[in-house]
Amino acid sequence: MTQPILEVRDLKVSITEKPDIQIVKGIDLTIRPGEIHALMGPNGSGKSTLASTIAGSPTYKVDSGSILFRGEDVTAATADARARMGIFLSFQYPTPIPGVTMVNLMRESLKARRGAEVPAREFLAELRATLAKLKMSEDMARRYVNDGFSGGEKKRAEILQMGLLKPDLAILDETDSGLDVDALRTVSEGVNALRTSDMGVLIITHYERILNYIEPDFVHILVGGRIVTSGGFDLAKRVEHEGYDPILKELGIASAETPVAEGAAR
Amino acid sequence: MATSTAHYAEAAAVEAARGRGEPDWLINARAEAARAFAATSMPAPSLRPWKYTDVTALDIEAFAPDAAFAPRMTGTAPAGGFAGTLAAGLATHSEVVREYLGAVVQGTEGKFTAANAAQWREGVLVYAPRGKAFDAPVTVHVDGREGAIFPRILIVAEAASEVSIILRTSSTAAALLVAGVIEVVAQADSRVRLLVDTRWGAATQEFTTLRAKIGRGADVQVGTIALGGLIVKHTVEALMEGEGSTSRIRGVAVGDKEQHFDFVTLQELIGPKSTSEVEIKTALAGASRSIYYGLTRVETTALGASANQENRNLLLSPRAKADADPVLEILTNEVIRCGHGATVGPLDKDALFYLQSRGLDMRQSLTLLVTGFFQSVLSGLDAPGLVEELETALREKLATAELT
Ligand SMILES: Nc1ncnc2c1ncn2[C@@H]1O[C@H](COP(=O)(O)OP(=O)(O)OP(=O)(O)O)[C@@H](O)[C@H]1O
Ligand SMILES: [Mg+2]
Numbered sequence: 105m106t107q108p109i110l111e112v113r114d115l116k117v118s119i120t121e122k123p124d125i126q127i128v129k130g131i132d133l134t135i136r137p138g139e140i141h142a143l144m145g146p147n148g149s150g151k152s153t154l155a156s157t158i159a160g161s162p163t164y165k166v167d168s169g170s171i172l173f174r175g176e177d178v179t180a181a182t183a184d185a186r187a188r189m190g191i192f193l194s195f196q197y198p199t200p201i202p203g204v205t206m207v208n209l210m211r212e213s214l215k216a217r218r219g220a221e222v223p224a225r226e227f228l229a230e231l232r233a234t235l236a237k238l239k240m241s242e243d244m245a246r247r248y249v250n251d252g253f254s255g256g257e258k259k260r261a262e263i264l265q266m267g268l269l270k271p272d273l274a275i276l277d278e279t280d281s282g283l284d285v286d287a288l289r290t291v292s293e294g295v296n297a298l299r300t301s302d303m304g305v306l307i308i309t310h311y312e313r314i315l316n317y318i319e320p321d322f323v324h325i326l327v328g329g330r331i332v333t334s335g336g337f338d339l340a341k342r343v344e345h346e347g348y349d350p351i352l353k354e355l356g357i358a359s360a361e362t363p364v365a366e367g368a369a370r
Numbered sequence: 371m372a373t374s375t376a377h378y379a380e381a382a383a384v385e386a387a388r389g390r391g392e393p394d395w396l397i398n399a400r401a402e403a404a405r406a407f408a409a410t411s412m413p414a415p416s417l418r419p420w421k422y423t424d425v426t427a428l429d430i431e432a433f434a435p436d437a438a439f440a441p442r443m444t445g446t447a448p449a450g451g452f453a454g455t456l457a458a459g460l461a462t463h464s465e466v467v468r469e470y471l472g473a474v475v476q477g478t479e480g481k482f483t484a485a486n487a488a489q490w491r492e493g494v495l496v497y498a499p500r501g502k503a504f505d506a507p508v509t510v511h512v513d514g515r516e517g518a519i520f521p522r523i524l525i526v527a528e529a530a531s532e533v534s535i536i537l538r539t540s541s542t543a544a545a546l547l548v549a550g551v552i553e554v555v556a557q558a559d560s561r562v563r564l565l566v567d568t569r570w571g572a573a574t575q576e577f578t579t580l581r582a583k584i585g586r587g588a589d590v591q592v593g594t595i596a597l598g599g600l601i602v603k604h605t606v607e608a609l610m611e612g613e614g615s616t617s618r619i620r621g622v623a624v625g626d627k628e629q630h631f632d633f634v635t636l637q638e639l640i641g642p643k644s645t646s647e648v649e650i651k652t653a654l655a656g657a658s659r660s661i662y663y664g665l666t667r668v669e670t671t672a673l674g675a676s677a678n679q680e681n682r683n684l685l686l687s688p689r690a691k692a693d694a695d696p697v698l699e700i701l702t703n704e705v706i707r708c709g710h711g712a713t714v715g716p717l718d719k720d721a722l723f724y725l726q727s728r729g730l731d732m733r734q735s736l737t738l739l740v741t742g743f744f745q746s747v748l749s750g751l752d753a754p755g756l757v758e759e760l761e762t763a764l765r766e767k768l769a770t771a772e773l774t
Contacts, residue, residue, distance in 0.1 A: 163719070203746065204745075
């Protein structure tokens, strides 16, 4: 079998500044080239924490377990090293950076990803092509990063960057939230257009909607820092129609409302 | 150092002025300033603008004045105007010099200004006559060596004139004391721009006072980018005398190692509907520090005035330090807006992670964040080529700045 893009092995994660609070409590996840995985779960279940940890956020600390990217252990690698290797996180809440234009950031990040200067002309051509794929205007690229962007604009700007950086693993953390119906279609079609057969995608979402455009091969349900069940697209549809409780009841788990931050649980 | 001390004595100052062939009125002013220098003690830390920059142990007289110092200048004045040394201007525009030199910043005000008034050589005069505009910025390059230098700049913009000056300062690694005075007279409806590019060597200590008297409808903008120097203390004062006068004082400093920046601003709103903005931003690495003391005083006559003071400091290393002390004194109820804001803090962790998640390493992310932080100041300076050059210098400085 081909080597997985991402392998998460028995990963346990706590907050760096509050090490006694463990949020991710043992997750295994394997994403192979071309696969699309959806991660669903109630608010506060640890989805973004997992995503940030895979991307290398210093806010979180890996207590045990490991993260392998294309077979290489990156558990201790810096966020920027991971990004240059090809991990991309589309943030649930993209950070505004006043004074830094999108163009400036994208030029720098493309240079970093390629490990070489990108000639201005080539960069502009790629930027224009990606903007066109996502039906976005050039004005967006001249603005300061996420500064004063509407919720939807922020999400589009994330996908624009993904399109330019051409990652091998794209983690889309609630990229669908905040997008209107048309924007959701455009962005989803954009993601599909940007996808390649060796790319792995992890879509974090609360809704079936985006999955109708980007159809997942696997759906995982995260509750209280653990993947409690996995399945196909049907599972996402079931969540959408029934909520989490019936699924949890079948599994013999009390309720999705169980607080996750219950203290040390090692 | 007895030999140096002698230079600061009244007799020496007068003799040197005579030797340069200065007119009597100026020789008298030199004598008065030298007496004031002798009679005045160093400003004490009990004075609010000097609270964090203790100069009581600094002995000005231990720094011998550099007799060969002369600023280099380029720029062409419009007909009837002047851009050259004060020494030359004394010959061709004696009335202008006599009327305004020392009229804005008196030679008897304080220790540093007295030293300057008694000791300045060559100097700079930029004179824009009524209704005339300079085609291009006048550039003044002050390049110090060692000892002490006393840059003296007089800018006179008559009614409805326009002038822009770029002042670049540099020095060697030798110990240098700089006591500068910049006087700006901006008459009705004139526009004056001054951009100061401060890149002193690592052992230079600078104490400069800039004061502008701003007339009806006149607009004065002063921008400082401070990268070099050991101690850089700039006191920038805008006297908003005329109705509808406007001023903007902006500054950016990047500190590293033991650098010490001290910005003092005064916005004195006197004329009705006068407006004044101050924005000072610093990014501090190593054990560098920045001090900001800003006073906005709105006089009873300043009906409908508005003013703002902003001071933002980014600490790039745990050893860096910033103190901000913005003060408002509002003597009329009829102000439109009068605000101040000051912040001191580290880089935004989320912003850092965001940039790192795009492949930029720690240093690149920090550099991008800091240049972004300075954009609000840099983008407002209308000197396109120079601003880019400064941004490059700024990035170069950040590339090696001490972050721990
Ligand atoms: N930096 C942090 N400091 C304190 N608590 C945190 C931090 N990051 C996450 N948490 C807590 O960890 C839990 C999981 O948060 P996370 O953001 O991963 O949830 P999520 O599944 O993404 O939720 P949502 O669906 O609302 O986005 C929450 O209880 C959250 O409050
Ligand atoms: Mg989340």
